[in-house]
Each structure stands twice: as C-alpha cells, then as structure tokens.
Amino acid sequence: MASFKVADVLPNLDELLLDTPTYVFASVWHEWKQTKHYTLHYSELVRLAALYKYGGIYLYSDIIVLNSLSSLNNTVSFEDDLHGKKLNGVVMAF
Structure with missing residues (x-):
C-alpha cells in the first residue's frame, strides 16, 4: 500500500514559482490582486506550481x-x- 505525505503550508510565492513555467505570472502578481477572481487564481497557481515542482x-x-x-x-x-x-x-x- 502506498503512503502519501500531506502538508499544510503558506507558500512563499516567488520561491514556489521559481524554475516553473508559472514564474511568468510573478511579474503581474500585484495586478492580479485587484481582480474579481484573485483567490481562485491564486489557489490554482499555487496548486499547479507545487505539483509541477514537487509532484x-x-x-x-x-x-x-x-x-x-x-x-x-x-x-x-x-x-x-x-x-x-x-x-x-x-x-x-x-
């Protein structure tokens, strides 16, 4: 049976996005904070970057x-x- 590690953390966004295809969003991050769906986009960005970087x-x-x-x-x-x-x-x- 496989086991999985589970973590609950507040990510350092610059560090998480570094060396991933999502890093391009770091340059427009402050503009994103003004959008209606900021929290949705933030959670999706963090999720995809973490999966890309760590699997x-x-x-x-x-x-x-x-x-x-x-x-x-x-x-x-x-x-x-x-x-x-x-x-x-x-x-x-x-």
Missing part, C-alpha cells in the same frame, strides 16, 4: 476514491456533461 496528487475534497491512486501519473481529469467536454482540475497527478 504529487491533488483531489477535490468531494472525490470518492474507489481504486488505488498509485498508478496515476501525469493525469488531469476530464469532464463530459450536457454542456460539453472539458479538462478540469478535480483530480491531478504529476
């Missing part, structure tokens, strides 16, 4: 896991509903 698995808290997650590698969830098909970040593993 791991991210799951929304309302996901019910029925099978082992150990085989997930470079995975993003796919949603297919009445409104169309799209990628989403409900389940990600890198």
Whole structure:
C-alpha cells in the first residue's frame, strides 16, 4: 500500500514559482490582486506550481476514491456533461 505525505503550508510565492513555467505570472502578481477572481487564481497557481515542482496528487475534497491512486501519473481529469467536454482540475497527478 502506498503512503502519501500531506502538508499544510503558506507558500512563499516567488520561491514556489521559481524554475516553473508559472514564474511568468510573478511579474503581474500585484495586478492580479485587484481582480474579481484573485483567490481562485491564486489557489490554482499555487496548486499547479507545487505539483509541477514537487509532484504529487491533488483531489477535490468531494472525490470518492474507489481504486488505488498509485498508478496515476501525469493525469488531469476530464469532464463530459450536457454542456460539453472539458479538462478540469478535480483530480491531478504529476
């Protein structure tokens, strides 16, 4: 059985984004703070940068896991509903 390390931290954004493709956002970060969806964008940016830099698995808290997650590698969830098909970040593993 696989084991996972779980951490709850307040990230240093400059340090987290460094050496990731997301670092380009650091130059416009202060402008982002003025937008309506700042908190949503911030959480997504931190999540993607952390997964890119350190790897791991991210799951929304309302996901019910029925099978082992150990085989997930470079995975993003796919949603297919009445409104169309799209990628989403409900389940990600890198």
